[in-house]
Amino acid sequence: MADVHLPMTLTPLFAGLPRRVELDAPTVDEAITQLEERFPGLRDRLCELGHQQLRPHIHVYVDRTRAQLDTPIDERSRVDVIAAISGG
Amino acid sequence: MSRTVLAIGTRKGCFVAESDEGRRDWQLRGPFCEGWPVYHAIVDSNGTLFAAAASEWHGSAIWRSKDLGETWTHSSQGLEYEDGRRISKVSVLSARHDRVLVGVEMPGVFESTDDGDTWAVKTTLEGQPGFGEWDDPANQPPGHLGMSAVFEDADDKNHWWAIVQGVGLWETTDDAKTWTPRNRGLRADWPREHEEIGFCVHKVARGADGVRMFQQNHVGMHRSDDAGQSWTEITEGLPTEFGFAAAAHPHDKDTFHVIPLDPGHGRVMPDGKACVWRTEDAGSSWQRSDKGLPQENAFVGVLREGMANDTYDVPGYYFGTSTGQLFASNDDAQSWTEIAGYLPPISSVEVAILD
Numbered sequence: 001m002a003d004v005h006l007p008m009t010l011t012p013l014f015a016g017l018p019r020r021v022e023l024d025a026p027t028v029d030e031a032i033t034q035l036e037e038r039f040p041g042l043r044d045r046l047c048e049l050g051h052q053q054l055r056p057h058i059h060v061y062v063d064r065t066r067a068q069l070d071t072p073i074d075e076r077s078r079v080d081v082i083a084a085i086s087g088g
Numbered sequence: 089m090s091r092t093v094l095a096i097g098t099r100k101g102c103f104v105a106e107s108d109e110g111r112r113d114w115q116l117r118g119p120f121c122e123g124w125p126v127y128h129a130i131v132d133s134n135g136t137l138f139a140a141a142a143s144e145w146h147g148s149a150i151w152r153s154k155d156l157g158e159t160w161t162h163s164s165q166g167l168e169y170e171d172g173r174r175i176s177k178v179s180v181l182s183a184r185h186d187r188v189l190v191g192v193e194m195p196g197v198f199e200s201t202d203d204g205d206t207w208a209v210k211t212t213l214e215g216q217p218g219f220g221e222w223d224d225p226a227n228q229p230p231g232h233l234g235m236s237a238v239f240e241d242a243d244d245k246n247h248w249w250a251i252v253q254g255v256g257l258w259e260t261t262d263d264a265k266t267w268t269p270r271n272r273g274l275r276a277d278w279p280r281e282h283e284e285i286g287f288c289v290h291k292v293a294r295g296a297d298g299v300r301m302f303q304q305n306h307v308g309m310h311r312s313d314d315a316g317q318s319w320t321e322i323t324e325g326l327p328t329e330f331g332f333a334a335a336a337h338p339h340d341k342d343t344f345h346v347i348p349l350d351p352g353h354g355r356v357m358p359d360g361k362a363c364v365w366r367t368e369d370a371g372s373s374w375q376r377s378d379k380g381l382p383q384e385n386a387f388v389g390v391l392r393e394g395m396a397n398d399t400y401d402v403p404g405y406y407f408g409t410s411t412g413q414l415f416a417s418n419d420d421a422q423s424w425t426e427i428a429g430y431l432p433p434i435s436s437v438e439v440a441i442l443d
Contacts, residue, residue: 009145012122013162044164045146049172057145083145 002073004031007083010046014039023079028060029069031079046081059084091442092398093156094406095137096414097126100432102139104157111404111418114427120160121151127233128393131156131440132183138204140190142177150178150190152204166207167198179233180393185245193234195222195252197264211264213252217282222255236392237292249292249316256285257292257303259316273319275307291334291392292316295341300370302344304334309346311371322371327358333395337420338403342370345377345397345405345421347390355389362386364395364407366421380424381415388413393436400441408434 001022011017017039025031036043048055053069059082060067063074073079094105094114101119124141131137139151141162149164168175173194180191188200189210199210213219237251246263249270256271269284280286288306295301301312303319308329310319323329330351337343345366349355357363362381365374382388388409395407405417412431415424 041163048147049174055147
């Protein structure tokens with residue numbers, strides 16, 4: 001199971017969403033799909049333009065390497081979803 | 089006893105202020121919406137709060153609370169153009185006639201008929217003069233709001249208006265099937281490619297009779313006596329021609345309020361003296377309304393949706409500044425008190441009277 005870490009800006013938006021979740025998913029896209037099934041609306045908060053790409057300031061890293069939606073995930077991968085750059 | 093409720097949109101979330109009919113003592117609650125930048129927050133006639141918010145990380149969504157801020161949900165389902173154009177923010181809301189409209193950037197209006205659960209494109213004004221040009225990101229200034237205003241007739245669902253920022257005002261009488269530019273007589277101090285558009289309409293407020301309109305434009309205050317068919321400038325007597333916020337008297341069609349700002353980069357009230365300007369003769373003359381407002385070192389600005397009025401017999405007025413002060417008048421703009429002094433930068437103030 002991949003070890004998925006979610007940003008603190010995301011969890012308050014969905015009741016019961018933990019900061020850290022284990023998922024069995026072959027790609028980043030599939031991991032988000034599984035989260036969407038449990039927390040409807042979550043994909044909208046991470047993806048844009050028909051859900052075809054990550055939002056500009058949402059960065060995903062798989063095993064410390066910058067990833068996109070089609071990036072593969074291994075069963076022992078660590079996946080970090082980061083709310084990046086913006087703020088102030 | 090009625091409840092008077094203010095919905096306050098700020099750079100760091102939505103706030104709610106509540107009072108009774110007297111409007112002397114206010115209880116402030118918030119921040120809500122997880123601190124998302126809220127560009128416009130409203131309360132509909134059922135007491136439902138809607139907030140148009142755009143997170144730099146998580147995109148745009150319409151937040152909703154049916155218990156005046158105790159609990160919230162949010163949705164952006166359907167809030168997307170199918171042709172790949174990105175929606176950078178949701179700018180302005182209107183909730184009447186069992187639906188909610190939201191104006192967005194890139195310019196367009198989305199509609200929800202299920203209380204904000206799902207959204208669908210209502211109009212982009214495609215085909216109107218200059219359409220392809222105002223949709224070009226290269227033509228858009230920083231902070232662009234796209235469709236910066238949407239306001240509806242109280243009785244006729246088919247009749248409403250929309251403003252495209254920096255382009256002009258449009259009217260529809262068939263619920264967005266067709267549109268007519270309503271900018272005749274407006275001033276523009278720059279070349280325009282199209283006769284009917286190219287005007288920088290900041291804010292339009294409808295007068296008490298539903299026919300009179302007042303407009304704060306980038307260049308000048310204007311009045312219409314024929315529901316926007318034509319406009320006449322009424323800037324003379326005001327300290328500047330520039331401003332954003334405006335509010336019409338709810339019972340007297342000749343009385344109107346505006347907050348002039350320095351027109352350069354500063355965009356604050358002139359001379360460090362906070363002031364609302366009032367006309368009681370449809371713009372023939374203007375008077376200062378500043379009792380209770382700071383009169384020295386008050387370099388404050390008020391944004392487009394930053395001023396509102398209620399509809400009591402003696403109406404109340406409210407405005408919030410871009411530095412976080414919230415002022416109220418419960419005596420028809422004769423005097424002002426500060427409700428809150430240290431809010432985040434205020435984008436919008438709206439008021440509702442709830443039974």
